[in-house]
Amino acid sequence: MKRFALWAPLAIFALLFAVVASGLFRPADKVVRSAMVGKPLPDFALPAMVPGKPGLTSASFKGGQPRLLNVFASWCVPCIAEAPHLMRLKTMGIPIDAIAIRDTTPAIAGFLRRNGDPYARIGSDTASRVQLALGSSGVPETFVVDGRGIVVKQIIGDIREDNIGEIVQAVREAR
Amino acid sequence: MIAEAGLAALWLAGALAALQLAMAVIGIARGRDDVAAAVRPVAIVQGVLAALAMALLINLFLNSDMSVKLVVENSHSAKPWLYKFAGAWGNHEGSMLLWVTILGLAGGAVAIFERSLPERTLVATLGAQATIALGFYAFLLFSSNPFARLTPAAPDGLGLNPLLQDPGLAFHPPTLYTGYVGLSVAFSFAVGALVTRDVGPGFAKAMRPWVLIAWIFLTLGITAGSYWAYYELGWGGWWFWDPVENASLMPWLAATALLHSVTVLATRDGLRAWTIMLAVVAFSMSMIGTFLVRSGILTSVHAFAVDPERGAFILALLAIYIGGALALFAARIGTVRAGTTFDPVSREGGLVANNLLLSVILGIVLIGTLYPIVAASFGVQLSVGPPFFNKAAGPIALALVAVMAVGPLLRWRRDEARAVVGRVALPIAATVVAAVALLFVWPGVLPWAGLSLAAGLAVASVAPLWKRNLRRTPMFTYGMVLAHLGIAVSLAGMASDSAFTRETLVAVRAGEAARVGPYSVTLDGISPVIGENWSALEAQLTATRGDDSTRLHPQLRFFANPPTSTNESAILTALDGQLYTVLGQPDGQGRWQLRLWWKPFVTLIWFGGVLIALGGALSLVGRLRRERRSAVRAAWA
Numbered sequence: 119m120k121r122f123a124l125w126a127p128l129a130i131f132a133l134l135f136a137v138v139a140s141g142l143f144r145p146a147d148k149v150v151r152s153a154m155v156g157k158p159l160p161d162f163a164l165p166a167m168v169p170g171k172p173g174l175t176s177a178s179f180k181g182g183q184p185r186l187l188n189v190f191a192s193w194c195v196p197c198i199a200e201a202p203h204l205m206r207l208k209t210m211g212i213p214i215d216a217i218a219i220r221d222t223t224p225a226i227a228g229f230l231r232r233n234g235d236p237y238a239r240i241g242s243d244t245a246s247r248v249q250l251a252l253g254s255s256g257v258p259e260t261f262v263v264d265g266r267g268i269v270v271k272q273i274i275g276d277i278r279e280d281n282i283g284e285i286v287q288a289v290r291e292a293r
Numbered sequence: 294m295i296a297e298a299g300l301a302a303l304w305l306a307g308a309l310a311a312l313q314l315a316m317a318v319i320g321i322a323r324g325r326d327d328v329a330a331a332v333r334p335v336a337i338v339q340g341v342l343a344a345l346a347m348a349l350l351i352n353l354f355l356n357s358d359m360s361v362k363l364v365v366e367n368s369h370s371a372k373p374w375l376y377k378f379a380g381a382w383g384n385h386e387g388s389m390l391l392w393v394t395i396l397g398l399a400g401g402a403v404a405i406f407e408r409s410l411p412e413r414t415l416v417a418t419l420g421a422q423a424t425i426a427l428g429f430y431a432f433l434l435f436s437s438n439p440f441a442r443l444t445p446a447a448p449d450g451l452g453l454n455p456l457l458q459d460p461g462l463a464f465h466p467p468t469l470y471t472g473y474v475g476l477s478v479a480f481s482f483a484v485g486a487l488v489t490r491d492v493g494p495g496f497a498k499a500m501r502p503w504v505l506i507a508w509i510f511l512t513l514g515i516t517a518g519s520y521w522a523y524y525e526l527g528w529g530g531w532w533f534w535d536p537v538e539n540a541s542l543m544p545w546l547a548a549t550a551l552l553h554s555v556t557v558l559a560t561r562d563g564l565r566a567w568t569i570m571l572a573v574v575a576f577s578m579s580m581i582g583t584f585l586v587r588s589g590i591l592t593s594v595h596a597f598a599v600d601p602e603r604g605a606f607i608l609a610l611l612a613i614y615i616g617g618a619l620a621l622f623a624a625r626i627g628t629v630r631a632g633t634t635f636d637p638v639s640r641e642g643g644l645v646a647n648n649l650l651l652s653v654i655l656g657i658v659l660i661g662t663l664y665p666i667v668a669a670s671f672g673v674q675l676s677v678g679p680p681f682f683n684k685a686a687g688p689i690a691l692a693l694v695a696v697m698a699v700g701p702l703l704r705w706r707r708d709e710a711r712a713v714v715g716r717v718a719l720p721i722a723a724t725v726v727a728a729v730a731l732l733f734v735w736p737g738v739l740p741w742a743g744l745s746l747a748a749g750l751a752v753a754s755v756a757p758l759w760k761r762n763l764r765r766t767p768m769f770t771y772g773m774v775l776a777h778l779g780i781a782v783s784l785a786g787m788a789s790d791s792a793f794t795r796e797t798l799v800a801v802r803a804g805e806a807a808r809v810g811p812y813s814v815t816l817d818g819i820s821p822v823i824g825e826n827w828s829a830l831e832a833q834l835t836a837t838r839g840d841d842s843t844r845l846h847p848q849l850r851f852f853a854n855p856p857t858s859t860n861e862s863a864i865l866t867a868l869d870g871q872l873y874t875v876l877g878q879p880d881g882q883g884r885w886q887l888r889l890w891w892k893p894f895v896t897l898i899w900f901g902g903v904l905i906a907l908g909g910a911l912s913l914v915g916r917l918r919r920e921r922r923s924a925v926r927a928a929w930a
Contacts, residue, residue, distance in 0.1 A: 121627055127570065128619040131577075134663070135612055141666035142588060142604045193881065220880075 164241025317420025472511025772912025783901025810891025
């Protein structure tokens with residue numbers, strides 16, 4: 119028994135070694151998974167951000183048609199980078215709504231003038247309340263919402279060229 | 294030329310390590326004393342060559358030699374010289390070179406200074422040291438060559454991570470590494486002793502100073518690292534249970550346990566197998582820490598290189614060294630005669646309790662650190678954070694504090710329970726008084742227990758000096774008193790910080806003020822500042838407390854190479870705590886975010902850390918002096 123116990127440290131180390139070795143050779147999973155996918159949007163009603171364009175309520179996502187919800191801000195540089203891709207999605211017939219985070223009317227108006235305006239509605243979230251309720255940690259982020267107000271996809275960070283295909287597919291599947 | 298010379302030095306050092314190992318094996322297995330006699334000089338030259346390679350790498354960084362890949366990737370000609378110098382180890386290859394340099398120098402130091410160990414055991418020890426070195430030389434030469442050239446040479450470098458551009462980088466890694474790698478000596482001693490079956494008080498006395506040296510540096514390195522993270526990261530915390538912090542804490546816990554068990558072995562010839570085990574575990578924890586940091590297997594601020602190939606290399610080395618040592622332990626320790634036994638109520642009993650509790654904490658930290666890897670193999674992504682560590686390790690650490698208070702007041706071999714109660718009456722009284730007084734400002738359970746026990750420990754730690762002739766008390770007793778007092782001081786700082794910290798986040802315009810703790814902080818204005826390789830927005834703050842007012846200048850710093858921004862906190866240190874200020878983002882409407890903390894007695898944490906290390910140093914000097922004196926006496930007898 120005593121002799122057997124002396125090998126215990128080596129056995130424990132072997133176990134440790136096996137765990138670590140398996141961890142080392144498994145490809146690292148660095149993707150942040152959304153906690154919102156499959157869940158309904160939280161209830162919200164945001165005032166209009168720019169004149170001539172309505173504000174945004176969660177009810178407007180229950181109209182039977184899938185829509186994109188883009189969380190952005192005029193002070194955010196990646197938002198400028200993704201603007202052309204949003205314009206392209208709009209020309210493909212996908213309706214896009216937006217929540218502007220901690221922003222002002224003149225700044226947003228200027229942003230839309232410079233970078234194009236793909237949005238049907240823009241709500242103003244001055245204190246990031248709705249953003250937090252959405253589980254969004256920064257700008258930009260984009261949600262694909264089906265016709266019943268359920269989130270089917272969340273893209274963290276700016277939309278790139280190669281995201282467009284998956285977004286279009288998600289919208290098509292949500293129909 | 295310099296890079297090639299460095300590489301040549303490294304190859305030569307590696308070759309000498311191989312020679313050192315071969316000669317040690319021949320010397321011991323064949324009993325060839327003439328071959329064994331050459332092991333010492335070879336070990337010394339090997340250390341010198343490794344140090345030469347490191348010096349040449351530093352030279353390349355100082356001269357910004359942009360034909361060297363490592364310099365290009367981690368330095369920039371416009372960087373202040375201190376960061377060029379320290380930047381030599383602020384990257385994967387350089388830090389591994391520093392690692393083997395310290396390993397080589399530690400082996401050389403053993404070869405020069407170790408005179409009390411039997412020659413055979415010493416040769417075996419140096420052979421083990423060479424085995425470790427050989428693997429890490431191979432790692433450097435085959436997968437992490439710091440001297441690789443870049444053709445064509447780059448016009449300039451990519452720069453050093455701005456978080457690392459701090460005087461802390463010059464001090465923290467070398468200190469911590471000296472501690473980490475210094476433990477290799479204890480490991481090699483243990484292996485050497487297993488090979489020659491020579492485990493006893495003499496062996497323990499020879500090993501103790503080396504463990505102490507490593508432990509002192511480890512303590513200082515952790516303390517410095519904690520303070521560095523505290524002021525540089527701008528999060529107001531001093532310990533984040535980050536995997537890499539844990540990687541430094543685990544060897545410290547093992548080394549602390551070893552330091553105490555080796556005393557039992559040296560004084561009473563007990564705990565033979567356990568001491569050997571701890572010596573193996575302590576350096577194993579260092580190597581596991583190195584692996585965790587270097588492989589990128591865990592996400593952490595410190596994990597620079599995400600490279601499975603390098604990770605696999607270090608993991609293979611770990612398997613050979615740790616597995617080999619543990620196998621040797623299992624095969625050989627049964628043949629080592631058991632030491633003497635003792636009563637549960639005795640100094641030895643206290644030290645065993647200390648060892649068990651330290652081991653449990655070590656186990657908790659190890660499990661918490663590795664759990665994400667285990668969970669990931671079941672497809673679950675998670676991280677283990679402060680709530681787990683504080684809840685699991687906190688109560689045990691407090692139990693350890695209680696043992697630490699009582700232990701030094703016990704007699705060796707056996708003690709009378711009734712007499713003990715009399716000796717610990719005063720510390721217990723101090724604990725109870727503090728506990729009752731704190732009920733009025735209820736700080737929460739753990740901080741309450743922490744502060745009360747800190748009071749008791751502070752009294753208990755100086756108790757060994759009562760009724761003694763202070764001038765005839767040995768220096769290592771003072772060392773123990775100081776180190777234990779340091780724990781009490783540090784614990785008080787931790788508990789006070791977690792219980793009484795006040796934090797506010799405000800958005801203020803110039804001229805407006807915010808309150809935090811006893812201070813009123815006014816934002817006087819924001820102005821741009823230009824530094825050597827950065828520009829910054831600097832806030833002018835006036836912190837007022839009563840009639841005193843002090844100016845503080847926290848910065849939001851922007852670095853061009855590479856483009857990053859950092860928060861430079863501004864800290865006002867008062868006798869009873871620190872005011873910690875961080876400048877945040879503007880809101881675009883003339884207001885600026887300010888994050889303010891009032892942290893009562895937080896400085897005690899690091900002051901305590903320094904006391905602990907100082908206690909270790911006193912103890913070291915005391916032991917060495919006594920040993921020299923007894924050696925002189927033995928020579929006369």
